[in-house]
Amino acid sequence: MKSEKLILxxxxxxxxxxxxxxxxxxxxxxxxxxxxxxxxPQSGMGHAITIHDPLRLKKSALFGDIEAYAxxxxxxxxxxxxxxxxxHRRPDLILSGINHGENSSTNVLYSGTMSAAIEGAMxxxxxxxFSLADFHxxxxxxxxxxxxxxxxxxxxxxxxxKGTCLNVNIPKLSLSEIKGLKVCHQAHAYWADRFEKRIxxxxxxxxWLTGEFSxxxxxxxxxxxxxxxxxxxxxxxxxxxxxxxxxQHYKNLENEN
Amino acid sequence: MKSEKLILxxxxxxxxxxxxxxxxxxxxxxxxxxxxxxxxPQSGMGHAITIHDPLRLKKSALFGDIEAYAxxxxxxxxxxxxxxxxxHRRPDLILSGINHGENSSTNVLYSGTMSAAIEGAMxxxxxxxFSLADFHxxxxxxxxxxxxxxxxxxxxxxxxxKGTCLNVNIPKLSLSEIKGLKVCHQAHAYWADRFEKRIxxxxxxxxWLTGEFSxxxxxxxxxxxxxxxxxxxxxxxxxxxxxxxxxQHYKNLENEN
Numbered sequence: 001m002k003s004e005k006l007i008l009x010x011x012x013x014x015x016x017x018x019x020x021x022x023x024x025x026x027x028x029x030x031x032x033x034x035x036x037x038x039x040x041p042q043s044g045m046g047h048a049i050t051i052h053d054p055l056r057l058k059k060s061a062l063f064g065d066i067e068a069y070a071x072x073x074x075x076x077x078x079x080x081x082x083x084x085x086x087x088h089r090r091p092d093l094i095l096s097g098i099n100h101g102e103n104s105s106t107n108v109l110y111s112g113t114m115s116a117a118i119e120g121a122m123x124x125x126x127x128x129x130f131s132l133a134d135f136h137x138x139x140x141x142x143x144x145x146x147x148x149x150x151x152x153x154x155x156x157x158x159x160x161x162k163g164t165c166l167n168v169n170i171p172k173l174s175l176s177e178i179k180g181l182k183v184c185h186q187a188h189a190y191w192a193d194r195f196e197k198r199i200x201x202x203x204x205x206x207x208w209l210t211g212e213f214s215x216x217x218x219x220x221x222x223x224x225x226x227x228x229x230x231x232x233x234x235x236x237x238x239x240x241x242x243x244x245x246x247x248q249h250y251k252n253l254e255n256e257n
Numbered sequence: 258m259k260s261e262k263l264i265l266x267x268x269x270x271x272x273x274x275x276x277x278x279x280x281x282x283x284x285x286x287x288x289x290x291x292x293x294x295x296x297x298p299q300s301g302m303g304h305a306i307t308i309h310d311p312l313r314l315k316k317s318a319l320f321g322d323i324e325a326y327a328x329x330x331x332x333x334x335x336x337x338x339x340x341x342x343x344x345h346r347r348p349d350l351i352l353s354g355i356n357h358g359e360n361s362s363t364n365v366l367y368s369g370t371m372s373a374a375i376e377g378a379m380x381x382x383x384x385x386x387f388s389l390a391d392f393h394x395x396x397x398x399x400x401x402x403x404x405x406x407x408x409x410x411x412x413x414x415x416x417x418x419k420g421t422c423l424n425v426n427i428p429k430l431s432l433s434e435i436k437g438l439k440v441c442h443q444a445h446a447y448w449a450d451r452f453e454k455r456i457x458x459x460x461x462x463x464x465w466l467t468g469e470f471s472x473x474x475x476x477x478x479x480x481x482x483x484x485x486x487x488x489x490x491x492x493x494x495x496x497x498x499x500x501x502x503x504x505q506h507y508k509n510l511e512n513e514n
Contacts, residue, residue, distance in 0.1 A: 043309075046302075046303040049303070054463035055465075055466065056461075074305075076367075080452075085452050109372075151510065161500070167498075185497070185501060185504065186498055193341050194341060207313075235498075241365055241495060242494065242495075249493065251440055253491060
């Protein structure tokens with residue numbers, strides 16, 4: 001008999017978010033679940049780690065009989081603390097999410113949800129980040145749960161290539177409206193950022209980050225294209241940022257020496 | 258006559274770090290320099306952005322007659338604020354660093370210095386991150402300045418491919434000891450993280466992140482290999498995390514629908 005799988009669940013919306021509870025419900029069908037997730041919202045924290053402050057880890061009763069901890073750090077801190085302090089071993093699977101809001105395209109870089117999954121990939125642990133294209137705190141995760149279950153089952157049955165993880169985004173549609181799954185590549189899109197400048201009670205300016213998302217990628221096989229067309233997008237993701245195709249471009253610099 | 262270049266300089270060690278002043282000294286030979294950098298150390302902040310708090314931007318006199326601002330946010334916030342609020346246009350070049358400590362290998366993901374450069378790449382602005390393999394606050398940046406100048410001159414004379422930036426790491430050696438420049442790819446290495454667990458005055462545990470860097474990449478053309486052998490490493494870097502070589506691996510998931 002195969003031994004029970006150990007599954008770490010984390011996110012960036014905190015232990016209080018509806019999305020992580022929806023993910024734990026699915027995860028517990030596949031093994032022993034341990035939750036280590038932020039004690040407050042950590043959206044937009046990217047791959048940040050906490051260097052200059054100590055970290056706190058507190059048992060949480062929010063998940064009933066599931067062992068759970070609220071961590072004062074970032075999503076990447078949660079993965080590190082889970083692996084090295086809570087579990088003292090590499091789990092068989094790391095699940096991150098389900099995020100309230102999509103993390104397609106270049107959002108993968110800003111996303112705490114996906115950075116937790118990428119940290120898992122760096123530890124050579126099969127990892128999946130799930131995000132629903134709905135920011136609402138009471139978003140309906142039922143269709144996301146169906147697709148999460150399908151993908152988790154597949155990943156547990158087929159070895160995940162080492163050093164990779166999956167970025168899964170689910171459109172804001174009912175189960176019957178979703179057309180299926182598409183394996184995609186990351187779209188090239190960016191935030192045309194604007195700041196809202198306000199003046200405080202002392203006459204000093206402050207700025208709120210805002211912006212509009214600008215899809216500049218017209219290829220058909222992107223995650224954004226899949227989502228717009230009613231599909232769940234899956235992007236196999238790794239952490240090698242080398243632009244291999246441009247290495248030759250800089251060879252003249254080498255020769256200058 | 259060509260118009261003067263506009264050069265944004267930022268970092269993650271803050272406006273007070275010796276490294277950014279060393280970089281400004283070089284940058285000002287090539288155009289009009291504007292500094293927008295964190296008002297406190299932001300090492301390890303990765304690609305984090307500030308969503309839940311307002312940002313502050315204060316004029317700084319630390320750079321003499323160079324226009325400079327200290328920003329309350331992350332290095333990526335600095336780039337966004339610089340482009341959209343301070344300069345109101347895309348600068349011709351973004352320089353980040355010179356970091357106190359190397360950012361080779363997978364450190365590119367945790368590094369605020371490199372995330373600022375990657376944010377520049379996302380804005381399609383030629384961007385370079387510089388890091389010296391010396392954490393000391395009084396590190397000697399003189400050799401780094403010579404190589405920074407060489408690379409900046411080359412980048413301004415040869416178009417940088419859109420959507421890319423450079424990750425430059427300089428070994429802790431004197432100018433005469435450095436063997437030259439190598440164009441490399443990112444090494445696969447990771448932090449074998451450990452936490453130092455301590456108990457506070459109330460009997461509660463807290464954790465400090467520590468760890469040892471583990472180079473598991475035995476290929477010859479990595480940035481770590483170059484640094485170990487006395488070369489300055491240059492990694493052309495982009496922000497597409499798609500693991501293209503594994504897209505086929507997941508095609509069976511598509512077919513299940």
